[in-house]
Amino acid sequence: MKEITRRPLTEIPKVYDPAAEEGRWYDFWEKKGFFRPEVNPEKPPFTIVIPPPNITGSLHMGHALNNTLQDILIRRRRMQGYEALWLPGTDHASIATEVKVEEWLAQEGTSKEEIGREAFLQRAWEWREKYGSTIVRQLKKLGSSCDWSRERFTLDEGCSRAVIEVFVRLFEKGLIYRGDYITNWCPDCQTVISDIEVEHEEKMGHLWHIKYPLKDGSGHVTVATTRPESMLGDTSVAVNPGDDRYQGFIGKTVILPIVGREIPIIADEYVNPAFGTGAVKVTPAHDPNDFDMGERHNLPKVVVIGRDGRMTAEAGRYQGMDRFECRRALVEDLKEQGFLLEIKDHTHAVGHCYRCQSVVEPLVTTQWFVRMKPLAEPAIEAVKNGEITFVPERFTKVYLNWMENIRDWCISRQLWWGHRIPAWYCRKCGEITVARQAPDGCAICGSARLEQDPDVLDTWFSSALWPFSTLGWPEETPELGYFFPTGVLVTAYDIIFFWVARMIFSSLEYTGKRPFHTVLIHGLVRAADGRKMSKSLGNGIDPLDIIDQYGADALRFSLVTGLTPGNDMRFYMEKVEGARNFANKLWNAARFVLMNLEDFDPDTGGPDAAELSLADRWIISRYNRVIGEVDRLIDGYELGEAARSVYDFLWNEYCDWYIELAKPRLYGKEDPAGRRATQATLHRVLEGTLRLLHPFMPFVTEAIWQNLPHAGASIMVAPWPRSSEGEIDESAERAMAIIIEATRALRNLRAEFGVAPGKRAEATLIAIDSEAEAILREQAAYIQSLTTADLTVVPAGGKRPAQTVAQITSNAEIHLSLKGLIDLEREIERLNKDLQQTEAELEKSQRKLSNEGFLSKAAPEIVERERGRATELAAKARRLQERLALFDQMR
């Protein structure tokens, strides 16, 4: 079906206006249903699941980059004939949202504690209704071709069902357990967080040396600590069993200063004799290592710091103090009472909450954990054996290193917004029931007094299931069967552990399949000065502002050009301007083509091959090469290079040369068949290049495409271009190289010798051989039109004109007539400079060719090329010398 909706030329503005085009094309695509693939066994599927943005978020540059990359991949696959599903959705973002809702309540003068769990959740859902889709609307402005009819939410019914299913299965398999362990407690968020949610920051601190007197009065041991306040909870002092200094101390008792508690000196291999004093105070309730030592030696746990970060009753007179306040007070007291021996500067890593940046407090709490070792093994294997590939490859190591050293995952959170843990406790007998649905009674004692665990699951527990929970798992839906496993997962390197790793082991465990075959990792978008864009620095640039001002295409293009997978990039306005200019360039090239296509009907069949001009054949050849190039680059995920490749072709070849060369043929009246052949080529190459560019710049390409004669409803469902080997024309490319070189040489002479642009010049081209002569002669009209000159082509060895300045190219001498205006000295200088350069290069080349090793070991085609090059350079040098000799005589 052919559909032509061409606009009159007068309605096409000279400057491309993205604001006028983008919105309506997006609506058009959406209405036509182009974003919605079907389960169609006749066609191959290609699936990408979006990294679900938080409902609390709004689109930032990181999202813009991430989604641009996904859109490029998905649009190309769709054009290639895949059933391309880009599955969108959002994440409930447990802590982040809970904080937002609490703020909201605070504004109303109330709190979550006051209104209670149920009311709080209702408010949270309200909040989500109100703000949760902000980011979705913004993604549409970017051009994201997501299937919105399948939009999911990590807390929706289906995803929740998957979460419960997984929890129950893991529990039944013994891979989920509950227990009291030392965990990372955030006193501000009032919840435990997992190990990877703790950010370590090297900080300058102190190492306090404190004297612990022996009970028997025979002396003391000195311990070193970075957190003196924790000593209030000490229940032992440990030394290394092999440490000679302390042999006599092991088994003795010391008296804890200030507190007065009697605690034993124990021996434990963990203690490093070389660090500090070689004696460690042991606080099992407030330090992970001490906790382990406590377990080994059966030490009591004395909790001195509470969940609010304040000292407990166990802290005696420090009770109620903030932990840092207590530190100051305690140090003072120790000093006063003579227990403080020394304070040394010491840098150490302090853990901070990734959400609120508070210093994390290690506390013993009751939590749920996932036993990781058994899950990690297949996840390691799948990456090692190449089932899942990271791009760039170096992230494989990062992933494996983490997986191989993985520790159990703390999944419970002391929050309300999220998936509530499906565990019920019997108030009567204490039995724990884990079930898909609330049980009627206790399985052991039959009591109906059951209480569900108040905690919710880590947000990442549900995102880990995203690639299959969104397709209906645990149900064996047709969608799951068809679209899963997915293809490429596109994400930034900072969530490899949080998300990618967890999707991999989850998918392997529950579906038995890999979640995706490729993980495309990109970097962070930084500010122009290289710093991270952040709210606190106030240096963030809103992608929507850029879209409003320059268009989504310009934003997308500037994010993708110059991008190397895995590397950070800088965002600066000059780049956006460049991309905007490119869109405009394209727009105007299209305007030119349209202006010259008014009497052209693409349906009357392609032009006869014989009617194609050199320029036609050349641009068709180049076009086919570029298709191959772009395919190769996209297949290798080098999207930045692919974009550059189209850019260069369109601007530097199609616009700069082909359009210019097409003009004489289009304007000429004497060759209607030739004119038609050029019209056809102009149209065909532009139309095809638009399709190549469409994944990168969807809007402008559609806007233009709809104005061109076209078949089909939209460029986004038009077929992806295919490279045709048969149309690659080496001889046309060689000939064009000669034309281009000659044209440049002549333009250069004109510019350098100040021949006014409008003025008709006279030029003589002396070919180096008969082949070059033929080409120059045939194409003389082109060169004339490109240089505003009258040309005479002279065969090799022909007579040189007098009174000219010249440039020697590899295939010709280009003479510009100056008739007595020549500055002899200046010309000699110019030629000499060229000769010097040529000779230097020639010498280099000859040195290579006289190298026995080069001749015998280098690839034959390399040697051949070098020979050709040397011959060319020698000829050029000889001609330059002749020319110089001539001027010398004239002097």
Place this chain on the structure above:
RNA sequence: GGGCGAAUAGCUCAGCGGGAGAGCACCUGCCUUACAAGCAGGGGGUCACAGGUUCAAAUCCUGUUUCGCCCACCA
């Protein structure tokens, strides 16, 4: 303490075994009937440093320096 990345033109970055590239900026000339968000021409680089491998190194190897990142329970 381990690991990774970056270092190439004034700036931002490609290139990653065979002739140093792009965009922006800069200089010169042009409102040439697609585009001044443009056209034509031009200048500009011991590819961080030191060794090594190779016929051949910006590119591979080793080390060094500077910057950045990630991981790690020595108090």
